[in-house]
Amino acid sequence: MSRVKLFLPLLLFVILVAFLVRGLQLDPRAMPSALIDRPLPEFSLAVLGEDRIISRADVIGEVAFFNVWATWCISCRMEHPYLQQLADQGVPIFGINHKDDSAAAELWLEQLGDPYQLSIADTEGTLGLDLGVFGAPETYLVDARGIIRYRHVGVVNERIWKGVLQPLYEELRREGAP
Amino acid sequence: MKPLAGTIFTRVAACLLLCFALVSASHAVIETYQFSDDALAVRYRQLSAELRCPKCQNQNIAASNAPIAQDLRKLLYKQLEAGASDEEILQYMVSRYGEFVRYRPRFGGVTLLLWLAPLVLLLGALAVVFSVVRGARNTNDAFSEQEQQQLDELLEDER
Numbered sequence: 001m002s003r004v005k006l007f008l009p010l011l012l013f014v015i016l017v018a019f020l021v022r023g024l025q026l027d028p029r030a031m032p033s034a035l036i037d038r039p040l041p042e043f044s045l046a047v048l049g050e051d052r053i054i055s056r057a058d059v060i061g062e063v064a065f066f067n068v069w070a071t072w073c074i075s076c077r078m079e080h081p082y083l084q085q086l087a088d089q090g091v092p093i094f095g096i097n098h099k100d101d102s103a104a105a106e107l108w109l110e111q112l113g114d115p116y117q118l119s120i121a122d123t124e125g126t127l128g129l130d131l132g133v134f135g136a137p138e139t140y141l142v143d144a145r146g147i148i149r150y151r152h153v154g155v156v157n158e159r160i161w162k163g164v165l166q167p168l169y170e171e172l173r174r175e176g177a178p
Numbered sequence: 179m180k181p182l183a184g185t186i187f188t189r190v191a192a193c194l195l196l197c198f199a200l201v202s203a204s205h206a207v208i209e210t211y212q213f214s215d216d217a218l219a220v221r222y223r224q225l226s227a228e229l230r231c232p233k234c235q236n237q238n239i240a241a242s243n244a245p246i247a248q249d250l251r252k253l254l255y256k257q258l259e260a261g262a263s264d265e266e267i268l269q270y271m272v273s274r275y276g277e278f279v280r281y282r283p284r285f286g287g288v289t290l291l292l293w294l295a296p297l298v299l300l301l302g303a304l305a306v307v308f309s310v311v312r313g314a315r316n317t318n319d320a321f322s323e324q325e326q327q328q329l330d331e332l333l334e335d336e337r
Contacts, residue, residue, distance in 0.1 A: 028235065029235070031232065031276065031278055032276060033276070034272065034273060034274055034275055034276035034277075035274070099245070125249060129249065129253065129274065130274065131274070132232075132274040132275045132276070134232035134233045134246045134275070135233050135246065
């Protein structure tokens, strides 16, 4: 019995190490969104480059991505070509132009291509605030009923698309189909 | 001699002044808000110290100059001026950024672990200390009757 007791500190140490190793693998910036399984917030904002004012009802109805972007965001420029690829494959993506200069944003879409169905001009960042956005780029997956189902913080690239977003997207589309 | 002492004094004074200047620079408020009521200003300071910046996770929104922290300070100011209670403001923030945004999360749900873990660990540590101390007390260092007898006999022989 006392022999077993001698190994107790070692056992505790191993448990501690297991926790520390796990901690190394976790991303401390990964934060669950508070809005998962909650409806996309209501808004009433202009469409970028148009005079039209749209609201929540105008953008829901099918499974779609909402990509928070801005011209001041360098990572957004990195993910832009990939979003374009996805859009070319027919994936619906709405843009949320977050706290940006509208003229600069229009120029950006003109020069780099426009992967978005439309971009919501969230100049003051009010929609971003309601969404709990804390930096661009962020990408939200919203289902056909307008419920937020997933949030990805950071650049969308092939690895994220194939590994995370595409499976979720296809599952949601199947969910809505029958 | 006198001029030298003078220079040392001015140098020391200059250093001190510089120190104060640095301290005040590091505490510089990024933007100032004019509150209609001093009580609101006090609540603003309390709340902005308690709300955590979602982007820069180890700073509160009072200390961070990240854009999101600026936005949240502005929002906090507007809500305070609009007459929102502390509870309403915190609820507003938590519903958008999660329990994470508070440095003093509510008691309940997932945060129970956060609140109770230190207490559980303390009790565990006390239990260990208690059992070790009691174990030490139970080991009887005194001689048994038989041993005492043997010792007495040995001592007898010596004499």
